[in-house]
Amino acid sequence: xxxxxxxxxxxxxxxxxxxxxxxxxxxxxxxxxxxxxxxxxxxxxxxxxxxxxxxxxxxxxxxxxxxxxxxxxxxxxxxxxxxxxxxxxxxxxxxxxxxxxxxxxxxxxxxxxxxxxxxxxxxxxxxxxxxxxxxxxxxxxxxxxxxxxxxxxxxxxxxxxxxxxxxxxxxxxxxxxxxxxxxxxxxxxxxxxxxxxxxxxxxxxxxxxxxxxxxxxxxxxxxxxxxxxxxxxxxxxxxxxxxxxxxxxxxxxxxxxxxxxxxxxxxxxxxxxxxxxxxxxxxxxxxxxxxxxxxxxxxxxxxxxxxxxxxxxxxxxxxxxxxxxxxxxxxxxxxxxxxxxxxxxxxxxxxxxxxxxxxxxxxxxxxxxxxxxxxxxxxxxxxxxxxxxxxxxxxxxxxxxxxxxxxxxxxxxxxx
Numbered sequence: 012x013x014x015x016x017x018x019x020x021x022x023x024x025x026x027x028x029x030x031x032x033x034x035x036x037x038x039x040x041x042x043x044x045x046x047x048x049x050x051x052x053x054x055x056x057x058x059x060x061x062x063x064x065x066x067x068x069x070x071x072x073x074x075x076x077x078x079x080x081x082x083x084x085x086x087x088x089x090x091x092x093x094x095x096x097x098x099x100x101x102x103x104x105x106x107x108x109x110x111x112x113x114x115x116x117x118x119x120x121x122x123x124x125x126x127x128x129x130x131x132x133x134x135x136x137x138x139x140x141x142x143x144x145x146x147x148x149x150x151x152x153x154x155x156x157x158x159x160x161x162x163x164x165x166x167x168x169x170x171x172x173x174x175x176x177x178x179x180x181x182x183x184x185x186x187x188x189x190x191x192x193x194x195x196x197x198x199x200x201x202x203x204x205x206x207x208x209x210x211x212x213x214x215x216x217x218x219x220x221x222x223x224x225x226x227x228x229x230x231x232x233x234x235x236x237x238x239x240x241x242x243x244x245x246x247x248x249x250x251x252x253x254x255x256x257x258x259x260x261x262x263x264x265x266x267x268x269x270x271x272x273x274x275x276x277x278x279x280x281x282x283x284x285x286x287x288x289x290x291x292x293x294x295x296x297x298x299x300x301x302x303x304x305x306x307x308x309x310x311x312x313x314x315x316x317x318x319x320x321x322x323x324x325x326x327x328x329x330x331x332x333x334x335x336x337x338x339x340x341x342x343x344x345x346x347x348x349x350x351x352x353x354x355x356x357x358x359x360x361x362x363x364x365x366x367x368x369x370x371x372x373x374x375x376x377x378x379x380x381x382x383x384x385x386x387x388x389x390x391x392x393x394x395x396x397x398x399x400x401x402x403x404x405x406x407x408x409x410x411x412x413x414x415x416x417x418x419x420x421x422x423x424x425x426x427x
Contacts, residue, residue, distance in 0.1 A: 051086045052322045054329065057094040057102075057111035061346060068345040070338075078332045085325055096312050103317055104129045112320040113330050117167060118152045118310040122383045125155050131316040131323065133159045137331055144336065149351050152311040152380055161313035162334030164342065165274075166351050166374040168309035169204065172262070172280050173269035173289040183269070183289065186296045186305070190249045193268035196258035197250065199241075200402060202394035203308060204271060208237045210306040210379060212298060216390065220382035227390060230419040238397070238411040240298050245401050252402060259283075274349050277366050290365040292372040309378035311351065393421035 062071045075089045092111055094102060100120035103110040104127040116124070124130035133141060138159050142150050145163055153161045173183055177193040189195055198204040206214070213233045218225040244250050251261065253270055261267025263283050270276075271293075280288050293305040314330040316323070332338060339350040343361070349370045355361055356371065381387075397418045400406035406414045 049084060049086045050322075050325075051088075052325060053088045053090060054113065054322060054326065055090040055092060055111040056329070057092045057099055057114040059095040059115065060093045062115075062342070063091060063093065068341075070342050070345050071333075073341065074333055074338045075329070077337070078329055081332070082325070082328065087325070100124050100129075100315075103127075103315075107317055107319040110317055110319075112317050112322060112326040113333070114315055114317065115164075116161070116313055116315050118161070118163075118313050119381050119383055119387075121153065121155055121160055121313075122385060124315065125160060126385070129318055130160045131318045131320065131327065133161070133316075133327060133330075137327055140331060141334075144352050144354065146351070146353065146375065148375060148380065149311055152309075153313055155383070161315040162330050163311040163313050163351050164334045164339055165312050165348050166309060166370055167273070167312050168307050168370065168373050168378050169271055169273045170293060170307070170369045170373040170377075171269060171271050171291050172276065172284075173291070174262070174284055175287045175289045177268040178289065180289075180291075183291050184294055185302065186294045189269060189294065190247055194249050194251060194261070194266060196253040196261055196267045196270040198254065198258070198271065199245070199252045200254060200395060200398040202391045202398070205241075205394050205398045207293065207305040207307050208241060208296065208303075209234055211296065211303040212237050216379075216387070217382045217384050220380050221384065223384040223386050226386075227419065227422040229422055230416060234419065235412050235415045236298055238401075238406065238415045239408055240296070241398075241401050242406065242408055242411065274347065274366060274370055277347055288365075290369040292369055293377040304377055307373060307378045308381035309374045310381045389424060390422045393418045396421075 056071065056075060058071045061067055063069060071091060072089075075087075079085065079087050079089075094111070094114060096115045096117040097120075099111075099114045100116045100123050103114060104123055107127075107129045121130070141153070141159055141162055149163050149166060150159070153159055153163055171183065173189075174193070178189055182188055182192055186195065209229055210216075214229045214237070216227050217223055251257070251267065258267060258270040258272070259276060259279055262270055262280060277290075293307060295302040295304050297303075314333045316326045316330050320326040336350075336352045336354050339348075339352050340355055342348040343350050343355070347366070349367050350356065350361065351371070356367070361367055397406065397414065400414060
């Protein structure tokens with residue numbers, strides 16, 4: 012049944028892409044390449060500075076040169092610009108005509124792009140390739156209303172680093188067990204992290220993250236229990252708040268033995284801990300005598316195409332290449348960016364990498380896809396305020412029920 016749905020979706024996307032390609036390329040049916048010549052074009056490509064630095068091997072420039080060699084039907088003048096995954100979507104939605112043909116973005120910006128009609132759909136053989144080379148969850152991270160809007164090149168979530176001299180592999184399975192043996196740092200006042208405890212006890216956001224009208228359910232006993240747990244957690248002398256880089260500083264001076272972050276900290280922690288660096292998916296926590304699984308937000312980082320590109324087919328093909336196994340492997344080798352391509356994840360040297368295992372295990376087992384609906388923007392501040400309130404002791408066991416309900420109400424409002 013799943014294969015049949017996939018085939019039907021591919022046929023639908025193929026039809027849509029055919030329309031998009033014709034409208035985006037102007038005289039696509041009479042291009043130079045179709046007349047046997049070479050099509051000359053200028054393609055602007057945006058990527059983070061790290062992807063273009065000489066110190067890290069100029070991943071972007073190398074990949075674009077490889078793409079050009081593989082497509083002799085094009086004579087491409089590449090123009091490179093610096094834009095990170097968090098902000099590129101803002102520029103594209105504000106002025107698509109002046110923005111890059113191909114750009115990188117974090118998938119939590121996908122609704123912003125689709126609402127502005129600024130991102131091109133991937134259909135036909137291109138959609139097939141994306142679906143066949145990624146897990147269903149990764150593909151879902153770039154899908155809106157059945158359509159695919161980019162090529163994932165890495166999963167995006169957080170997990171746990173720890174000092175193997177302090178904690179064993181059994182210790183790190185449960186947060187409360189860890190706190191009996193060493194000091195754990197957690198970004199308690201960061202609303203990308205704190206919901207892990209609430210979600211772990213059954214709280215939900217927009218049902219599966221896509222049903223905006225369903226709202227957020229961080230209410231009732233399930234949420235109140237977590238607030239009370241977090242109050243006690245904050246009082247534990249072996250638990251410290253990670254803020255403004257204090258976690259990594261503590262790992263460096265030895266005052267912290269475990270911290271929660273993403274792959275972007277792998278290089279620093281490898282330098283600090285060396286062979287003693289442990290990396291693992293999220294632990295459980297013990298709530299009223301029962302083990303509950305911490306659940307992080309997860310998403311992907313994506314290669315997207317501007318819907319206003321004058322060279323739509325070439326831009327789509329370039330995006331597919333920049334998210335391909337070949338390009339992901341080079342990025343992993345140059346920058347330690349964890350791949351998500353299924354073929355790469357089966358290669359022994361990549362499968363044996365603890366960092367790769369931790370990130371993908373977290374993505375597939377101990378996370379939920381971060382909702383991309385517009386009302387998700389109402390959820391960040393109330394959760395941040397809850398973390399700050401517990402830290403400064405204005406949220407207590409005596410008022411936790413009222414404070415938890417206030418957080419829930421604020422998350423379901425139009426913002427505060």
